[in-house]
Amino acid sequence: MLLDLTIKTYDKAIAARDIKIEPFDVNKRYTKPHRHNKYLELVYFTKGSGYHHMDLNSYQIKPPVLFVVNKEEVHHWEITTVPKGYVIIIKESFLEKTLDKHINNQFFKISKFQKIDILQKDSTLNKLFKILTKEIKSPNTPIEVIEGMLKSLLAKILLYTDITKESNVNTEDKVSQFVDLLGQILKNNVSYYANQLNVSSQNLNQLCKKKQGKTASQIIAIYMVQEIKRLLIYTDKSVGEIAYELDFKDVSHFVKYFKRHTELTPMQFKNSLKQ
Template sequence: MKEAIAVYTKIPNVTDIKIEPFDVNKRYTKPHRHNKYIELVYFKAGSGFHYVDSVAYKIEPPIVFGISNNEVHHWEIDTVPEGFVIIVKDGFLEKTIDKHINQQLYRLNKEQVIKVQPDESIDKLFEVLCLEMKQHSIQKEVVEGSLKALLGKIIGYSNRVECMVEIDKAVHFEELLLQELRNDVAFYADLMSINVAQLNAICKKSFSKTASQVITTHIIQESKRQLLYTDRTISEIGYSLDFKDVSHFVKYFKRHTAITPLTFKQNGILV
């Protein structure tokens, strides 16, 4: 009997992004999947192969590999590698100040390999990000600004210059959620001039979630913000999020967080 494909979690629960030098001890790994995160790996030195769903990609630096959380991959690296790794959890994408970063990450994540040219600025941006990630108090604006610049440089070398319609629609969906938050998939599908099935397909490809699950994530996040940072009553918060009945809002919140809105507000901890 074959063993189940391993599922790796390479990033602590307390953080949503990790940027660090590539671990030279990971030259040979077993096939595995990622646990709810995407990964970008940049090599400026090294040789060997990267296997994604049994397809072999030759490591020819400088090169970038994108790995999504549903792909099975492993490394077979012949020489000592030199490079960097970016690991991003869903939580980071949900909390970005600049949503253009999400679009950049979705775009790169759709490409399994990007051949870049020797570019000192890419190396420097990675070094800046690694240094910032080591700080006791990480400045979100510095991380996002440097990351956006780095991803922009890498995208500039991408062979896929055509407009990525599905990614653009996924970003548009998130923008609509920020403008008006309703627990209604059909409402957003109508605004985007597509049907519910199409919106679900876009969300599955871009977020590995249904449209309803994406909406739920935003509703719970906004609920927590209002509970902690406003003087609104629980009823007012529920109505502001398009719940017609406060009891429905309380049940919805508890179903997705395991605690009531009042308990969350009293604890005063954003989780």
């Protein structure tokens, strides 16, 4: 489905950091429909009332509540009382650069939700938002500390989603198990994961398509491209060494695969970082 090109696209991703957290702007109680083209946004309300309109859905704001706004998702606010809360902006580049694969898994799971209800008396979650805000605003905070705090916050949020409850008690949640496996062992092979989960490749693709809107092959590609980018950014390994490490049959296939998903060869991507 083509998006209405008249919908305004905002790009807060020009900020210096790859992740940003701010108090919710009380001046944005009423906004026009818009979308974000380079980042994912988490909006946590502790106070306020009104509605959040997301694509074809409208949600009543009943704090404490968290909204997840994915890239390209059209949304707007209609807030009737003074709101209080936090907004976290996560750029695509943050997910590409992070060395902690568990964070990618957490965001992948959270991104399937638009609204997550929070228990009334969760003081821990409020403290995590406050601490993360303080650490991100400090120019001397190492990225490892920020990633650690973010991972704790996301883990806490996931406790309120069905996806965590299902993965703990329902062994039939193959998609969650598939995503967890991707974070542990990365192979460009749907059959490998299907065998690990005791389902057919076709069935795994269908389950992923139904739950995530992407086939298993497409989900693997997201993880694979992110891993390739990490290795190109953070190591001195040659293109051939990376291709071998990730089990590509030859360098030519590896280069074509990366270019198909990024429109750049591995070396073009690596050289672009130096500009």
